[in-house]
Amino acid sequence: MNSNRLRHPAAVSGTAVLLAGALLWLAPAAGAEEPVISVDFTTPTAVIEPGDIGASITGYGGLNYIVDSAAHRAAMAAHDFGALRIELEYATPGDHTSRIVCGGDYCHTAFDGDQWIDAIRSLDAEPVLVVPAEPGDALALFAHFHDQAPITKVVVGNELDAGDPPRMDAAAYSAAFNEIAAGIHAVDPSVEVGGPGTAHDNIGYLTTFLAGSGQHVDFVDYHDYGKGPEAKPAAQLLAEAADYAVDIAAVRDLIDTTVPARAAEIGIQIGEWNMDWADPSPACASMTTHLPAVWGAAVLGTILEADATALVYGDKNGCLGLTGEWGEGTGGDHVGINEPLPIAHGIGMFTGEGLFRHFGTTMVATASPDPLLYVFASTGEKNVVIVNTGTAAVTTGVDFTGLTAGTAAIWRTTDADRTPHQDGTAAITAGATTIDLPARSVTTLVIG
Numbered sequence: 001m002n003s004n005r006l007r008h009p010a011a012v013s014g015t016a017v018l019l020a021g022a023l024l025w026l027a028p029a030a031g032a033e034e035p036v037i038s039v040d041f042t043t044p045t046a047v048i049e050p051g052d053i054g055a056s057i058t059g060y061g062g063l064n065y066i067v068d069s070a071a072h073r074a075a076m077a078a079h080d081f082g083a084l085r086i087e088l089e090y091a092t093p094g095d096h097t098s099r100i101v102c103g104g105d106y107c108h109t110a111f112d113g114d115q116w117i118d119a120i121r122s123l124d125a126e127p128v129l130v131v132p133a134e135p136g137d138a139l140a141l142f143a144h145f146h147d148q149a150p151i152t153k154v155v156v157g158n159e160l161d162a163g164d165p166p167r168m169d170a171a172a173y174s175a176a177f178n179e180i181a182a183g184i185h186a187v188d189p190s191v192e193v194g195g196p197g198t199a200h201d202n203i204g205y206l207t208t209f210l211a212g213s214g215q216h217v218d219f220v221d222y223h224d225y226g227k228g229p230e231a232k233p234a235a236q237l238l239a240e241a242a243d244y245a246v247d248i249a250a251v252r253d254l255i256d257t258t259v260p261a262r263a264a265e266i267g268i269q270i271g272e273w274n275m276d277w278a279d280p281s282p283a284c285a286s287m288t289t290h291l292p293a294v295w296g297a298a299v300l301g302t303i304l305e306a307d308a309t310a311l312v313y314g315d316k317n318g319c320l321g322l323t324g325e326w327g328e329g330t331g332g333d334h335v336g337i338n339e340p341l342p343i344a345h346g347i348g349m350f351t352g353e354g355l356f357r358h359f360g361t362t363m364v365a366t367a368s369p370d371p372l373l374y375v376f377a378s379t380g381e382k383n384v385v386i387v388n389t390g391t392a393a394v395t396t397g398v399d400f401t402g403l404t405a406g407t408a409a410i411w412r413t414t415d416a417d418r419t420p421h422q423d424g425t426a427a428i429t430a431g432a433t434t435i436d437l438p439a440r441s442v443t444t445l446v447i448g
Contacts, residue, residue, distance in 0.1 A: 035369040039377045039384055041402030043365040046307040048378065051083030051126055051153070053300070053351060053359075055322060056272060056314035057116065059086070059107025062325040064338055066119040066315065067111045071338040075323045076315060077123050078354030079347060084120045085271060085311050087130035087158055088113045088141060096140045103130065103158070117145055126152055128271075128311065130197070133157035133168060135179040142184055142191075150188070155221050155271060156180050156195040161205045170196070170205045174212030181216040194219035197271055201247045206254060214259030219267035219309070220251055226275040226295060234291050237275065238389035241298035241374065244270075248306040270303055272313035274320055275343060284319035288329030288342065290415040290440060296346030297442040298387045301376035304350075305363050312347060322347075345413045348420050349385055349442045350376075355420050356411050356446050359383050370394070373437070382447040384408075388437040398445075400431045408445040414438045 055076070057066060064072045076084075089103035090096060100113030120127045129151050131138035138156060145151050156177050160168035168176075173196055181193040194217060196209050201222050210217070224247060226237050248268055256263045275292045279285075286292075296312075303310040314321055319328040322344040324335040335341050340348070350359040360378030368375045372390035377383065382403065388394060408426045413419070416438075426433045426445065437443055 036397035036399050037369075037373065037375050037386065038367045038399045039375070039401070039403075040365040041377070041379050041382060041400065043401075044362045044379070045365055046305060046363040048304055048359070048361050048363060049082070049309075051128070052304060052309045053079075053347075054081045054083035054085065054125065054128070054309070054311045055079075056311055057084050057086040057102075057120065058314035058317050058321065059102030059104050059109075059116075060314070060318075060321070060325060061108065061316040062337065064316070064325070065108065065111065066123065067115045069338060072316070072323055073119070073123065075338055075340060075344070079344075079351040080354075080358055081123070081125050081351070083128050083153070083309075083311065084123065084125040084315075085128035085130060085155070086116050086120065088116065089132055090137055090141070093132070093134065093137060096137070100141065100144065103132070113141075113145070114148075117148075121149070128153045128155060130155045130158055131180070133160060133173055133176045133180070133195075135176055135183065138180045139183045143187070146187065146191075151191060153192045154184060154194070155197050155269075156193065158197045159199040159223065160196065161198045161202050166205070170208035171212065174209050177209070177213050178216050181213070181218075185216075192218040192267075194221045194267075194269060196221065198222045200224060201251060203250065203254065206251065207258065210254060210258040214255075214262060214266075217266060219269050220255060221269045221271040222251065223272035223313075224270050225273060225277045226299070228276065229278045231281070235389075237291070237295055238298060241295060241302055241389075244273075244299055244302045245306045248303070248308050267309065268307070269309040269311065271311050273299065273303070273310060274313050275299075276320060277313075279319065283330060284328065285330070285333065287319040288333040288335055290342055290413075290418055292341070292343040293346035293413050293418065294387060294389060294440050294442060296343040297349050297385060298374045298389065300347055300350055301374060301385055301387070305376060312343070340419075342418060345418055345420055346442060349411070349413060349444045350383075353420050356409065356422075356444070357381055357383065359385070370396070384445040384447070386435065386437060386443045386445070388439065388441050388443070391439050393439050394437050395434060396437060397432060397434050400428065403428065403447070404431050405429055406447050408433065408447045410435070411444040411446060412438070412441055414441045420444075
C-alpha cells in the first residue's frame with residue numbers, strides 16, 4: 001500500500017538534522033512556501049468493504065444498551081457501522097439448553113443472545129460473532145444463530161494468549177480452531193472464520209497459529225491499543241498512530257511467508273482498538289479530552305489504508321467506549337450518559353456521524369510533506385480527512401489528481417468545538433485548494 005505520510009525527511013520541504021543521535025525536524029524557514037498535500041483520485045490503494053469500519057458491543061452500559069436504550073442505539077446508528085462484534089457464550093458451558101448470554105468479563109447477562117443479535121441487525125450491521133474456542137459450544141452457537149439468519153463472520157476465542165502461562169497455548173488453540181472452522185465451513189463455505197483474537201500483535205502466537213491453521217483461517221484477528229496503564233505524552237501517542245501500519249505490515253508478511261499459497265485469501269482484522277485499555281489518569285481523564293478524537297481519526301485512517309478491518313472497542317466501556325456509560329469526565333470534559341465520547345467524533349470524521357456523507361468505498365493515494373499531518377482520501381465518494389496532530393494551526397495547499405474543479409464542504413472537530421460541525425466551504429480550481437487547519441484538529445473535505 002502507498003503510505004499516506006512521507007517518512008523520509010529528505011522528501012519534505014524542510015530540513016532534517018542528526019543531533020545527539022536523534023533526528024530533528026526543522027520547520028521551513030519564514031517566508032518559505034507552505035507545504036502542499038497531494039491527493040490522487042486516480043490511484044486506488046485499498047477497497048473498503050461495508051464491514052471494515054465497525055465496533056464491538058461490550059455488554060457494558062450502565063443500564064443503557066443497544067437492546068433497551070433508544071438514545072444509545074441512535075448514537076451508534078449515526079455511524080452507519082457495517083459490522084458490530086459481540087462475544088456470546090452458554091451460561092453453563094457445555095449445556096446447550098442453557099441461556100446464551102454475552103461472554104465478556106463482567107458484562108450484563110440479563111439479555112439473551114438473540115436480543116443482542118437482533119439489536120445489531122436493527123442497526124443495519126452484520127453481526128461478527130465471537131465464540132468460545134471449544135468446538136462443541138462454538139458450533140452449537142453458530143448453528144443457533146445461522147439457522148435464524150446467516151452469520152457471515154465468526155471469530156474463535158478472545159485474548160486466549162493473555163496470562164503467563166497463556167489461557168490457552170497456541171498449538172491447542174490451533175487444533176480447536178481447525179475443528180470449529182471445518183464444522184462451520186461444512187455448513188456454509190461462505191462464512192469467514194478468523195482468529196486467534198490475541199491481546200496484541202503477538203507474533204509468536206500468530207506464527208504457531210498460522211503454521212497449524214493456515215489452511216482453515218479466512219482472516220487473522222488481533223487487538224491493538226495505543227497504550228495501557230503506562231502514561232504516554234500526547235505527541236508520542238499521535239506519532240505512534242503510524243505504527244499501526246507497521247504492525248499490519250508485519251502480520252501481512254507473516255501470512256505471506258507462512259501460508260504463501262493462500263496469502264491472498266487471508267484478511268487482517270483489528271478486532272479491538274482504542275487509544276487506551278486502562279487509562280491510569282484520575283477518573284480516566286485523558287479519554288474525555290479532545291486527544292482521542294485526533295488520535296482515533298489518525299489510527300482509523302491508517303488501519304483502512306493498510307487494507308485491514310477496524311473494529312473499535314467498544315460501544316460502552318466507561319470512558320473507554322464510544323458513548324458515556326455513567327457520565328464520564330469532569331468540568332468542560334464531562335460527557336453525559338449516551339453522549340458521544342471524543343473518540344466517537346474522531347471516527348465520525350470518517351462515518352459522518354449522521355451529519356455528513358460517509359467516507360467512500362476505495363482509499364486513494366495521498367502524500368503529506370509535513371510529518372505532523374495524516375491525510376486519507378477516498379473515491380466512490382470523494383472525501384479527504386486531514387488530521388493535524390501538531391499544537392499549532394497550519395495552512396496547507398491541497399493538490400488533486402483526477403479532480404479539476406468543485407466545491408468541498410469543510411467539516412471539523414476541534415478542542416474548542418468537539419462535535420463535528422461545518423466550517424465553510426473551499427473552492428477547488430485548477431485542481432487545487434488551500435485549507436486552514438486548527439491545532440490538534442480533524443478536518444474532512446466532503447467534495448461535491
